[in-house]
Amino acid sequence: QSVLTQPPSVSAAPGQEVTISCSGGNSNIGNNYVCWYQQLPGTAPKLLIYDNDKRPSGIADRFSGSKSGTSAILGITGLQTGDEADYYCGSWDSTLSMYVFGSGTQVTVL
Amino acid sequence: QVQLQESGPGLVTPSETLFLTCSVSGASITSGGHYWDWIRQPPGRGLEWIGSIYFRGSSYHHTSLKSRVTISVVTSKNQFSLRLTSVTAADTAVYYCAKHMKQFQVFSPFDSWGQGIRVTVSS
Numbered sequence: 103q104s105v106l107t108q109p110p111s112v113s114a115a116p117g118q119e120v121t122i123s124c125s126g127g128n129s130n131i132g133n134n135y136v137c138w139y140q141q142l143p144g145t146a147p148k149l150l151i152y153d154n155d156k157r158p159s160g161i162a163d164r165f166s167g168s169k170s171g172t173s174a175i176l177g178i179t180g181l182q183t184g185d186e187a188d189y190y191c192g193s194w195d196s197t198l199s200m201y202v203f204g205s206g207t208q209v210t211v212l
Numbered sequence: 213q214v215q216l217q218e219s220g221p222g223l224v225t226p227s228e229t230l231f232l233t234c235s236v237s238g239a240s241i242t243s244g245g246h247y248w249d250w251i252r253q254p255p256g257r258g259l260e261w262i263g264s265i266y267f268r269g270s271s272y273h274h275t276s277l278k279s280r281v282t283i284s285v286v287t288s289k290n291q292f293s294l295r296l297t298s299v300t301a302a303d304t305a306v307y308y309c310a311k312h313m314k315q316f317q318v319f320s321p322f323d324s325w326g327q328g329i330r331v332t333v334s335s
Contacts, residue, residue, distance in 0.1 A: 194318070
């Protein structure tokens with residue numbers, strides 16, 4: 103059972119927007135940065151968002167992140183078929199002294 | 213550009229020890245100041261962090277795996293390794309090695325990943 107909770111799946115039509123939530127607690131999201139990873143089928147995860155809302159070089163500005171309290175949100179605008187993937191949030195848990203991942207959300211483009 | 217590559221057996225017998233190696237190029241494990249980690253993903257499931265090591269000696273491990281996991285640095289080869297004892301079918305997974313983004317910060321995200329190695333535990 104994951105420390106961080108995400109919806110199992112979200113879907114939308116091409117060009118539309120989706121948001122993915124990530125819920126945690128004070129020991130992780132509440133007092134540490136959140137990041138987001140994209141895992142395309144059969145590949146290793148790739149860092150999409152770090153420090154709550156920053157994009158690494160090369161990541162499209164269609165991807166955005168935000169954090170409020172003990173929850174975070176990943177937004178994807180202008181949805182494309184190439185965005186079909188699993189998305190994971192991640193954060194450090196200061197109480198457990200462990201890195202924790204969300205349960206993962208599958209994005210489907212209708 | 214940092215590259216990581218996992219290597220090791222694809223099949224391990226139950227109760228035996230799994231040993232994996234991660235070869236790093238484009239960065240120095242001993243002088244770069246970063247933490248280096250192992251992460252796994254059971255078939256059809258999500259990511260599970262295993263543990264982290266820093267060259268100077270700091271290490272962290274998943275609480276439920278702590279008694280079975282050893283992560284070490286092989287300084288002469290710019291590699292780090294994972295040793296997991298007493299494996300069971302529940303340890304069947306794709307194992308990834310990864311690098312933390314920021315120097316000296318175990319809580320920073322992973323910005324470089326290996327391609328992963330599939331390990332099956334079966335007799």
